[in-house]
Amino acid sequence: MLKLSGQGPLYLQLYRAIQQDILTGALISGDQLPASRELAKTLSLSRNVVVQCYEQLASEGYIHSKQGAGSFISDVFIHLDSSMTQESAQIPQPTVEISQNAKSMLPMWEQYRLDLQNPITPKIDFQYGNVGVDHRLEQQLRTNLRNQGAGISPNYQHPAGLIRLREVIAKYVRQYRGVNCRADQILITNGSQEGLTIVAQMLLNPGDSVIMEDPGYRGATQSFKSVSAQISTVNVDRFGLCTEELPVTEGRGSPSHVKLLYTTPSHQFPTGGVMPLERRIALLQWAKSNQVMILEDDYDSEFRYQGPPIESIHGMDDSSQTIYMGTFSKIISPVLRTGFLVLPDQLIEPACAIQWTHNRHSPLVIQQMLGEYLDSVHFIRHLRRMRKRYSERRTVLIEALDEHFGDQIRVHGTNAGIHLTAWTSLPVERESELIQIALDHGLGIHTVTSLYRKTPKNIGLLMGYANLANSEIRKGVKILAQCVKLIDPPPH
Ligand SMILES: Cc1ncc(COP(=O)(O)O)c(C=O)c1O
Structure with missing residues (x-):
């Protein structure tokens, strides 16, 4: 059967x-x-x-x-x-x-x-992860790329990456994210995904314990699984990781020791909670007393719309127990495949050794182009432009959901990033049906179910809005409401 x-x-x-x-x-x-x-x-x-x-x-x-x-x-x-x-x-x-x-x-x-x-290309797709098309950015990157190559030695270089790019990134994260670091602590990676794998290979032996958030990012699960680590999870509420649920473990060398904790405190993935200061402090204290390394994934914090900006965990850490991970996949585009790690001193050489084995180093032409771009006024202008555009799209989405669903939908994670989550009142058993009906109506919707360890009761939608025009967002939500109505009421 x-x-x-x-x-x-x-x-x-x-x-x-x-x-x-x-x-x-x-x-x-x-x-x-x-x-x-x-x-x-x-x-x-x-x-x-x-x-x-x-x-x-x-x-x-x-x-x-x-x-x-x-x-x-x-x-x-x-x-x-x-x-x-x-x-x-x-x-x-x-x-x-x-x-x-x-x-x-x-x-x-x-x-x-x-x-x-089988690229399914519905007319309107609330696909998470897509960034907005920006012609000025495209033009600028094309111009910058045309000028690259000059001045780069034709030979292999340091695995950590070109110093100019590392210096600009260090300046940027110090200024905007409160990350307290020097350029030589930065390692350029091929996106966060490679950063995750480098950290996994550097810290975890088969069977070692790592804690993730539930629900959480599958890219991280993949990297931790790839080194046969033992993954356990801690629940998430609307303020991100529930720090009061963190287990008390014995120190290094004991079987219950947790080696690494992976977290997305600025905009929990996928629920969107922003971790408040008290929890950040609690997390750092827990990591210190249990000798656990924290991997802070700050994947989309540049786009913050409400509430005061909260410093990165890395910036609050006075015991070098945090690795900060950033990416240009959301601020610019995933096509660059460029991210970075900010490493504590004692992990710089091990990380370089792993990067040397993976790639030697990330492509130098892209690094040179990105270094130049980040150091120009164009980048700050781009950030400002995209923040304004995404903020507008987010507002349109929230308003459309409210107009068509009222209290039939619960919206979360709207303070930052380029997606939000929306919980319907439909039971999760009807998920495939809803996805199919939506597709039949030219609408792509995506759910959070597979990101949870335990299947949630209702259908939760992960709605990316960065790449949709305001009119498409309005139309998409209207279609979604029609599709939801087409699902038979659940049997009582
Ligand atoms: C939680 C999280 N971290 C990191 C990334 C970025 O990954 P990368 O830099 O490999 O493109 C994503 C992208 O979707 C993400 O959702």
């Missing part, structure tokens, strides 16, 4: 279920799949969903159809790469034993791969 995961569009859930049966040998070459109408009836799905799924399986060579006879499992040996054509897939491949590490990474990649491969 095919089991759907409950996550994502229905046709992809069905695709994954059938693909899994093929990969595990439950369905073998020559087996016939039920007719789309029949399968739709058995699973209570619309026929369109099954047809879309069969088309996807056929385009990847998993199945083929014989005119008038139906769809059959293809004679396929291995499906490591979706780009393989059917002919090459039929050449027997030697079995390759991949590492436990790679195996643990495959499921998450598989999900992302499918999204990349």
Whole structure:
């Protein structure tokens, strides 16, 4: 019996279920799949969903159809790469034993791969993570890029990155985020994602304990899992990590010792809570007395709309127990793949050693271009422009949600960043249905369910607004309200 995961569009859930049966040998070459109408009836799905799924399986060579006879499992040996054509897939491949590490990474990649491969492009998409298109920025970066290369030695350089960029970043985080650091504490990374992996490799042995927020950022889970760390979680409320729930552990060397705590205090991901000062102090005290390193992910704090700015945890730390992590993915764009770590002195060399092994260093042309840009008036102007634009879009979204849902939706995390969360009163069991109905109406919505350890009761939406015009936001929320109405009331 095919089991759907409950996550994502229905046709992809069905695709994954059938693909899994093929990969595990439950369905073998020559087996016939039920007719789309029949399968739709058995699973209570619309026929369109099954047809879309069969088309996807056929385009990847998993199945083929014989005119008038139906769809059959293809004679396929291995499906490591979706780009393989059917002919090459039929050449027997030697079995390759991949590492436990790679195996643990495959499921998450598989999900992302499918999204990349089947880009669903609804007319309006509240996709989190997209930044606003800004023509002035594009033009400026293009001009800056054209001038790059001059003055850079053609040889390998220091893994920590170009000194000019590190100096500008140090100045920037000192000034705007209260991070107390020197340029030589900065290590340039290929985005925060590489920063996470460097920290994981530097501090964690297999089985070591790391604490994350629940719900939390999957990018961090991936990096910690990649070194076989033991992940435990602490709950989050509207003020971020619940510091009073932090466990008391014994010191280094004891089995209960926690090596690392990962947190997003400026704008908790995904709930958006801003951690108040008392909790920051409590967290630092806990880390000090339990000898735990804190990894502070400050991914989108440049965009702050309400309340006084709160200094980074790093700026309050007088015991060098915090690694501060920043990224240019939100302030500028993820295409730069540039982020940075601010390291305590004793971790500078280990981090450089790891970066040297990963990449030697991040691409120097991008570093040079970024250093120049950050040091120019254009960057500050860009920040001001985007803050104003995002702030407007955020207000439009909040007002539209209020207009169409009133108290039927609870909105959180609006003080900062480029997304908010909105909790509907619909039960989580109806999530796939809502996503599908929205897609059928040209609307992309995304939920927080998979970011929680324990499935929440209601459908919570993660709504990115940075890349949508005000009119699109209004229209999108109106469509969302219509879609919610189309979901049958839950049985009482
Ligand atoms: C919590 C969090 N940290 C960091 C990032 C940025 O990652 P990167 O710098 O690798 O693009 C994101 C992006 O979505 C995020 O949500």
